[in-house]
Every structure is written in C-alpha cells, then in structure tokens.
Amino acid sequence: MSLLRLGVVIVTMGTRPRELEALLTSVEVQQAPATRVILVGNAAPLTDMKFADNVTTVPLEENLGCPGGRNVGLRMLSDSGDVDVVIELDDDGLLVADDVFSTVRRLFAADPQLGIVGFRVADEQGHTERRWVPRLRARDPLRGGLVTSFLGGGHAFSMSMLNQVGLWPAEFFFGHEESDLAWRALDNDWKILYEPKLVLQHPATSPDRHAVYYRYTARNRVWLARRRLPVLLVPVYLCVWILLTMARTRSMSGIKAWWGGFFEGVREPCGLRKPMRWRTVLRMSRLGRPPIL
Template sequence: MSRPRVGVAVLTMGDRMPELLALLDSVAKQDEPAVRVVVVGNGTALPGLPQSVTGVELEENLGVSGGRNVAWHRLREFGDVDVLVDLDDDGLLIEADVFRRIADLYEADARLGIVSFRIADETGATQRRHVPRLRAGDPMRRGLVTTFLGGGHALSMPMLEETGGWPDAFFFTHEETDLAWRAIDRGWDVLYEPQLVLQHPRTSPARHAVYYRMTARNRVWLAKRHLPAPLAPLYLGVWAGLTVARTRSLAGLRAWFGGFAEGVRTSGGPRRPMRWRTVWRLTRLGRPPVI
C-alpha cells in the first residue's frame, strides 16, 4: 500500500487546557506530521486552539464512544486520513517518531487494524492494568492481543468502516474491547507495541463517579452483543466473582450490581455473536472470552 497518512483525534471536556495544549505541541513536533488534527469538545467550548487544529464543539457530552465517533466522522469527511490516532487530552508524546513508526507498521501489514500504545507515567513506569493481556508482568513484551488501551492507540480507517466504529451506547468503559472483538472477528489484527509511548499521569479508573455502574453495565452488554450463548453466563459469572473478591468498597459493589442489573434489562446495541473460530483465536492469543 502507499504510505499511510495519519490523522489525530483528541477528546476534551475543557478542564485540562494546559495539558491539552502541551499534547498538541508534542503532536506538532512529530518528525512525520499528522495530515489532520481534530479536537472534540465533549459538551464544552474550545477556546485558544492552534490554527492548524480543527475544533468540533458538541452541545452535550457524548462520552468516550460518542465523542470518538464524532472525531472519526470528521476525519473521514476530509478524505485524506488512512490511520486515526486517538490520544487522551492529558497525555504527552515524549518521542518525535511516533507517527512515523505507526505509518511504518500499517504500510507493512494491510490487515493491521489496531495498534495499542504503552501508557507510562512520568517515571516511565507502566501500571499493570495498562498492559492489554492477562500475563501483564512485562510491559515491554510486544505482540498480538485481544484488546487495547483507550489512552493512546491507532486505528485503521478501513477497519473502522468495516466494523462500524465505536459503540455509542457504552459512553465510557469496555468500548475498546467491544471494538477489538468486532475487528478480530472480521480478520483484523490488534497489536500491542510498547515502543509507542504515551506519557500519562498515574491514575485509577475508579476516580470517575460512574465507574462501577458503567463497568458492570457495559460488561453485560459486551456478553449480550458478542458472545456465543453458551459463553455469556460463564463470562459474566467469572467477572461477578472477581469483582466481589477485588472490590473493597461496599458503595462500589452496590453500584456495580446495579449496573449489572441495568445491563441485563437494557440493550447496548444489536446482537452479532462472534464466530467460534474467533473464540479460538482469542484463546490462542492468551485471553479466552470468559475472562
């Protein structure tokens, strides 16, 4: 294929403007420039963006999934982007060769759908939860995986077209796994490349007030949307047990089980169960879809 052209998308709620501007500065310093940069204000105005950046202001917060779909559609309208790079607004590209490396990867492999960055804090450390595999002891181990990191990743535009993009209803949590499962089911690869680094402050996902509820609700939606019928109750039973064992907050547990019930009652989108050969592929990649 010809040299892939990289476009960048960033979501913001307007409360991290110094960090956002620092990120955009690191994007501008890449030795192979992005052809487009889009910033989506998720329910916020976007004052003071660099002239080269396209701003999209939404009247309401559509969440991670909805906001990223807006960014994808805007970049698609330009017609000159082959690979979309999503970056958290409080992240930072600490090397200048990130987009060049991404273009190299996609140029070499036409079935590469998703590339996951490594997330590292200011000391260079990577949290265990930021390694997208069960055996997470070595964050520098490169290879094919079954999900990816929302904070920093690259997406093939043809893959997005084929899979239909992000699951709008999810709003926040597990949207990456939903997209990765659909991509893998259609024969695309998901690669974890630790040499691509997004520096990001050390955080906990539970800092978000809705974390427990949406985590449980979206977990149920994942199973209902994508798993063959015999696997769905096993997957949800395993995760319920793990949650009870791991969660130290009674309020968090109540919110989690409330979200679980909400997921059972409601729909997160149409059901299109993955093929059994996809189940086997996920298993060979080290993460059978029961955990």
C-alpha cells in the same frame, strides 16, 4: 508507493488546558505530520486556546461520553477521504518521542491486515501499571506482539478496518468500549498489535475516580457479553467477572453501584447482537486471552 496519511482525534472536556496544550505541541513536532487533527469538545466551548492551522475544533453542546465524542472526530476524518490511519489520544496524555507517528505509519504500511496498534502507557517515571498492559501475563510491559485488546488512552486504527467493523459503541458512554471494538475487529480477521515502543505518558490515576465507574463498568460488561459472545459463553463470562469483582472491590458503595449497573445491563436494550464466531474464540484463546476473562 505513497505514504499513509495520518489523522488525529482528541476528545476533551476542557478541564485540562495545560495538559491539552502540551499534548498538541507533542503532536505538532512529530517527524511524520498529521494531515488533520480533530479536537472534539465534549460539552466544552474550546474558545480559550489558540490552535495550529491543521487543528479543527468541534465544540459539542452535549457530553457524548468518550466513545461518542471520538465518533464525531472519526466520522469527520472518514468523510474527508484523506486519512488512512487515525491516531486517538487522551487529552491528558503526552507523546514523549517525536517518532511515534512515523513508527505507526511504518507498522500499518508493512501489514495490510493490521487493524489496531495499541501504545504503551507509562506514568511520568516511565512505569507502566499492570492494568495498562493488554494481556493476562502483564509482568513485562516491554513485551510486544499480537493481542486481543488495546488501551483507549493511546492507539491507532486503520481507516479500512473502521469502515468495515464500525465505530465506537457510543451507547457505552464510559467503559469496555475498547473490548467491543476489539472483538469486532478480531471477528473480521483484523490484527491487534501491542507495540511498547510507542509510548504515551499518562498520569497514574485510578479509574474509580469517576463517579459512574462501578455502574457503567458492570452495565457495559453485561452489554458486551449480550452483544458479542456466543450464547454458551455469556453466563460463563458474567459469572467469572461477578466473582472477580466481588473479590477485588473493597467499597460497599462500589459493590452496590456495580450490582445496580449489572441489572441495568440485563434489563436495558444492548444494541444489535452479533456474536463472534467460534473461530474467533479459538483465535483469542491462542493469543492468550479467551473471551471469558
């Protein structure tokens, strides 16, 4: 049996050159080498660095957002036909071990229904924040297993899964694109595995450092519900998150931006609606996270 071929996609805006160089070095020293590495510059020329021979740079004139930029790389790997599993990494992340890719390859080879493998994200001291653990009971970040979501910072996809369920929702631009893709994968009977042994070191930054965080978070949450949930669950999901957001948000400007994004999500087209089956709702509930939280 031939070994699965690995590809890598990294999206950058060119604002973290030292971190990106370190990440690419950690990719190069992996025991299982990547067949192709696609580096997408979101409105970044990528002319000030030298890259390994297997790195293809794709400078974009326009910032397509994280999901849109990743889709550019994923389409290139799909069109090449020589990649079975694709690994996506944040440009300020770092692979601290050299066996990450070989472990990824082993996991996908062992289970043909495995669609997504999520990495454990940890800061420079090895600490994993609760929001980085893809389950509700997040006290133990070292407990792996099947889950209903994954972190965008470090993960791996089966190319067969992507070919069936589709790519990232580029229109989301920033926020909740992982949930949209994860829900589609689950609804097509693919598995999502959280594997804490696969570590991506990442700075412990706050998501609300982005100026558009509150607006896009609210808008995309509404779009997610409209696109993927059975009609009976849409108001339940949105009411739950309205209550949680109002309880957690301390910034009045943040609350104002959130409500602006919420009503934008209600008014604006959300894309093709294809709600998940009730069987998938039950499956997610059994995995510990029903699609209302």
